[in-house]
Amino acid sequence: MSAADDLIIWTHRWKLDAHTIQCRCCHGRQPEQLKVEDFPHLPGCGYESTASTPWASLDTICSRLQKS
Ligand SMILES: [Zn+2]
Numbered sequence: 521m522s523a524a525d526d527l528i529i530w531t532h533r534w535k536l537d538a539h540t541i542q543c544r545c546c547h548g549r550q551p552e553q554l555k556v557e558d559f560p561h562l563p564g565c566g567y568e569s570t571a572s573t574p575w576a577s578l579d580t581i582c583s584r585l586q587k588s
Pocket residue numbers: 543544545546547548561562565566567568
């Protein structure tokens with residue numbers, strides 16, 4: 521999968537707004553200062569078990585985009 525595909529999937533799952541990432545499923549939020557911690561999904565969120573490090577994922581996707 522290309523970095524662009526990964527970015528599309530990321531934006532389906534997350535919303536980035538003013539240095540805060542929001543989960544589109546549970547609307548939990550994590551500011552950039554807390555990026556090293558697991559994402560605080562709310563109970564019952566469908567992404568809770570599969571997506572806990574959106575900042576790291578975004579960093580990886582961005583560095584791949586810059587190389588391609
Ligand atoms: Zn969530």
